[in-house]
Amino acid sequence: MLIVQKYGGSSVANPERIRNVANRIVKARNEGHDLVIVVSAMGDTTDDLISLMKQVSNNPSEREKDMLLSTGEQVSIALLSMAIKDLGCDVVSLTGAQVGIKTTNIHTKAKIASVNEQRLQLELDQGNVVVVAGFQGVDDDNNITTLGRGGSDTTAVALAVALKADLCEIYTDVDGVYTADPRVVPEASKLPSISYDEMLELASLGAQVLHPRSVELAKLYGVTLQVRSSFNFTVGTVVQEGSKMEKDLMVTGVTQDTNTAKIGLFNIPVKKRIAFKIFGALSSANINVDIIVQSAAHNNVKDMSFTIARSDLQKALRIIEWLQPEIGFAGYTHDEDVAKVSIVGAGMISNSGVATMMFEALADNDISIEMITTSEIKVSCIIKDSDAAKAVKVIHEKFQLDQI
């Protein structure tokens, strides 16, 4: 089999763990598999580099930030390759640029445009394990780009697609996908398998086990993902097309996302293209808007609230201030102390009343809901940040997810 394995930062956090990962890789190699390994930066390396950066500049260029941060993965691939070689296994490390991972030129948030599999295939044909730097690529002018945090998952899936790999294993510090974060809900159950769509919603909604873009890409090209722990040999969770849709659980998981902030705009004059202007400006600044709620117009004015990532709040507020004279709304507020709690499950499509059960669980526990959004397979509520952990617990209990 040709397997792409991805190891996250905690799996290679120190020399001992690097040697441990090398052992796992050589074991798989000795079982006869062809292997492409994708690695993140060691543990705190990225944070250390950011801290160093902040001592140099308050407003660093994003191109130079990519130049800086991409060194983290380069250190990992070199060290991991040394450890693999020490075990007598042929190995070669390659940076994103050397693999030919071409991306868009949006620094710090680039998207993979294509992978030139030639060098990879050449190294595999020569019997090498190939260790590739995750999270990074180059744009058309050969400038180094990064894919944003968690982008190594996306690198792994993109390589699996380019090489038509049989399997893409994502090694992390948890041993699979759970019905809720086990740190919040100790009773959470591990799911043996989950569909792409459910995983996509879970990942988007704050389950940090997989990067949403990687799931999207896996779904698009039908790459089977397996989420496993690098610290034990427990069977993990398989992410694949939901062929057993009828057996799906009504609710697969409960998530919380505290990287959320809310902005409210008051007394917006009812004119054409208002929403386009507001959300177009935010989108041009690469700010993703999540939930949008709009009141009915009253006296020719209306109110509007929306949520964004908390880390984008300052940038978003500058845009809102800049838009105010043109759009002519009376004022705005913002709230950082909010969180999004969500339930996900393909079974929701055919089960009415799932959302009601969620609202009931929250109401029974005096947790008030500020905003609601639903899709075919999820329901999300914006609540107070301080209620988030409790909310996840009571919802998990309500749907009896500890009994899977």
Next chain:
Amino acid sequence: MLIVQKYGGSSVANPERIRNVANRIVKARNEGHDLVIVVSAMGDTTDDLISLMKQVSNNPSEREKDMLLSTGEQVSIALLSMAIKDLGCDVVSLTGAQVGIKTTNIHTKAKIASVNEQRLQLELDQGNVVVVAGFQGVDDDNNITTLGRGGSDTTAVALAVALKADLCEIYTDVDGVYTADPRVVPEASKLPSISYDEMLELASLGAQVLHPRSVELAKLYGVTLQVRSSFNFTVGTVVQEGSKMEKDLMVTGVTQDTNTAKIGLFNIPVKKRIAFKIFGALSSANINVDIIVQSAAHNNVKDMSFTIARSDLQKALRIIEWLQPEIGFAGYTHDEDVAKVSIVGAGMISNSGVATMMFEALADNDISIEMITTSEIKVSCIIKDSDAAKAVKVIHEKFQLDQI
């Protein structure tokens, strides 16, 4: 003017020094110069990476070592570019690969084969200060290579050659080239100028202010070098063709090199091609042999001693052991506690008795000489390691180099 400036590791050792260097660069830019900046890794970065590496592997692959160490300069160029940008100056950083610095494929000791100046010229034409990672390049298969310690000087000169720069300034932690290491001889004088050949000998003999290969390259292409300190604005030392040969000092400098070890082979049978076999094998392992002394043959056997870099000793001893059965010498010894003390000066060519003055200074101070080698512009003696500092002092005094 188009100026290439090179800043060493101590000049960018921390965020404050990086901002200081950025200030100097922007000052030069505001004076109207086009600038290409070559930077080394920050202070102890390379040592830190090597220490991390040793925790992972005892016998690291040299290819992966280059992959690892080249990140040090990449961090420097990113941070320095951020600091320059903060001062309102357009700037772009480029790795060795991005500049198109092609090297031979001898990892950790690669030599620059060519520089593709296209990208550099494009960035200069767009008004950017270009900050380039020193010490690194790529081979024909796009594998990352490094030029060995001090290789950033060579990068700077190679870029000056490729761009036909008007001047190449080497910024370091001393403010010029001295007649001896001021830490050893406080009376040492700073030389206002020095010829390539003298600088080449001084650099090769242990004066660490410039990498010998960079001086060789500068001489070959007639690049004017200026050695200066990044910590003050003192005028440094100009290295250029010795047009004022008649005014040259008899002796320009005294150096010591403690990275020296001696190997002796005893009772070597007199056969053809013995020297070729020994030194060919060492050369194939990229070990530079410095001084070679051979005794006259006696009873059809002879003795031979030679010196190498102390860091190459273990590798060299393995080769000697391996050669012993084939060549059939009776035994060998090695000595790590030796140092090389040298005098350099273009004036020596026309002044007999210079070597004698050196030997006299050593003899007067009870320092015994183990090996001697001379060239047209230098005399080197191998002495005990523990005598090296004293030897430099008494020779410096003998030639009255404090009175320049």
